[in-house]
Amino acid sequence: MEMPKSDAAIVAQKPAIVAALQEVLPADAVIFDEAEVRAYECDALTAYRCPPLAAVLPRSTAEVAAVLRICHQMGVPVVPRGAGTSLAGGALPTGDCVILGVARMNEVLETDYPNRFIRVQSGRTNLSVTGAVEEDGFFYAPDPSSQLACAIAGNIAMNSGGAHCLKYGVTTNNLLGVTMVQMDGTVLNIGGAHLDAGGLDLLGVICGSEGQLGVVTEATLRILPKPEGALPVLIGFDSNEVAGACVSDIIKAGVLPVAIEFMDRPCIEATEAFAKAGYPMCEALLIIEVEGSKQEIDEQLALIIEIANRHNPVELRRAADEDQAKRIWLGRKSAFGAMGQINDYMCLDGTIPVSSLPYVLRRIGEMSKEYGLGVGNVFHAGDGNMHPLILYNANEPGELEKCEAFGADILKLCVEVGGCLTGEHGVGIEKRDLMKVQFAPEDMEAQLWVKDVFDPKWLLNAAKVFPLDVTASRRG
């Protein structure tokens, strides 16, 4: 993955840039020492690193606006950063940029139960949003697996999903409003506690724009009353095809589980060795969770089990209580860690139409042999969001490149069957160069217009999302 060369003229201005930033921020909020800025050299896509020129950690919308005005005037590129958990390199710096981290902005500003929303500063972590309301029986629905660490700012930038979005939707479906600062320092208030836009749906296009349109400093989020209860059932099958058919039949029968998770044999084996959750050894495993009142859970699980039995499962376990539910989830939640025990891995997140599942898994298996790299599949089957984990050895010269080529082939396959490159992680730098596989030049041009309007100088996170040759003339 290539990044643009640092602009030597900007790097040469570093003392003046730092001095200007120090004028508008407290001393501890401007980081410019060469050793200290290394803390910001990468996000969770650790294969790529580049120390930024400087990093700033403002505490308010006013401070963010002041920083952006300075950078705008001086022509300095800015890369916004939430908690740095992006798997796609969304917060990867360039050598001539200022990293604008919102991590210190983590206050709850307003909690309103009668109207079911919470307003927070955007650096607050996903899980701590729920943490602020759960004692009163509410929760924030989007639940990316990094939710303990990831920030709402990053969730909005990437339109993050999670295991439960089949029922509750992703970030964009739970975001009511934002305060956002444009690159020139203009502060925008969009949306709020009311529903839907009075004019064009700017909020809809801001969510998922990967920090390229502005820096979100505050967010109004929809909160929901916690369901009375939830229980999973675990079902094992002797082929991926049958598991896929079972998922389709459950959905067609009119049940809407909150989660349908799928693991294939390589992933089950790795997980068992690591977490010893007591999973059956089989080709495909489904974890299906339903929620609601006891009656509702019983009714839904009975129907699901009846459908599953028609597909001759090799194993079927219905959790009887909380403890058994935890055991069923244990393996799934340890899957990434388990794969990481075996080797380095790259996690993809292409989405496919659910009907293509058996074909796509078969092709991934064939490609795995061709490339000589192992791959385990764990994913959200209800919505077709795949997470192939490709195993490779980072210390072996050439393996990362081979792994990336394999990953690119899987994502091309996802697009070929009618799906997309990324379901919830974002494009970042990781999938940037594959955008031409999914979009014609005109499709991308229409997206670039949006950036032209919000950030005419193309200073905000400009080397992401779109192939560099597509944006070269705009980035200057």
Add this chain to the structure above:
Amino acid sequence: MKPVSELELAQMIRAATGPLRIVGGGARGFGPQPKGDLLQTGGLSGISLYEPGALTIVAGAGTPLTEVEAALAAEGQRLPFEVPDLRALLGREGASTIGGVVAANASGPRRIQAGACRDSLIGVRFVDGSGTVVKNGGRVMKNVTGYDLVKLMAGAHGTLGVLTEVAFKVLPRPEVEATLVKSDLTPEQAVQAMAAALGSPFQVTGAGYVAGQLRLRIEGMAGSVAYRTSALGKLLGAGWDVAEAGQSAALWAELRDVNPLVGQAGAVWRVSVKPSDMPKVLALVGTDTVCDWGGGLIWARVPEEGDVMAGALRGLLAQIGGHATLLRASDETYARVPAFQPEPPELAVLAAGLRARFDPRGLLNPGLMG
């Protein structure tokens, strides 16, 4: 003009020399009659893909809404957002198209639980004002590849491009529904009861208030609906009646289509506010209203005189947040009062910038949204 293919539509727009008035079925347009040549999308019709097991449907923008709904019903599914039929309210006669539904982001009572049209919309194809075909999103329900122009097109009323194809995430149709009903409530009491219901774990999918009557809907599998209806009734206290099946459905069709305001003279506003602000709005516009979305959506009929309360209403909304759309009025009134709520300058400049790029010649429903 009535193109029968996307290609033909693109050629027509490229060849156009003046404004175009874009119409789906003519069932839900409002605002001042836009100038320009009529461009009808009804020829871009037909369901091109429907996979019940994947909960997805793709159709030409000109496909009649009834055709989409019938195809879904045959598989026990539906559009989640409960499309209102506003023909009687607006005095229109056309047959609603699915593209028109998207252009208006038309969403009914279930919006509070299942999201708006824009939340179920997962893909679009459209022709922009230069005659270029653009696609965004796709046919899968989780997709963060590139910017989400899908949301931007929903509710753009054709001003950024002419939709040619739309794709939706759909949902199973529930087994049964029931509605708790209680009459003679003040707006304050209604808002409180709706907040209590929507804050409960009983999954209320409709919360409306009309002529002093409060309605709370529960949907799902039979046993669960029976339990939740009873549990919610207990939570809210005495005096609730239960309407079931067709009787329940009729209550929601009436509210969804704003029937209580049909057939009476006057201007009609559609107001979106924070639910607990509903009594403040009613105190201003009077009680000739239909309230939905737990109080967050207010349809109000006011006398057609002066500025039809635009100054007072939009002034109030500037303080408390929200927006008001003038949905029905005479041309004389529309000449004085913009149909859409004027935006703050910093947002208006962004909207204008987007229109200038998506429609550089200003051909597509010019002036409709501002």
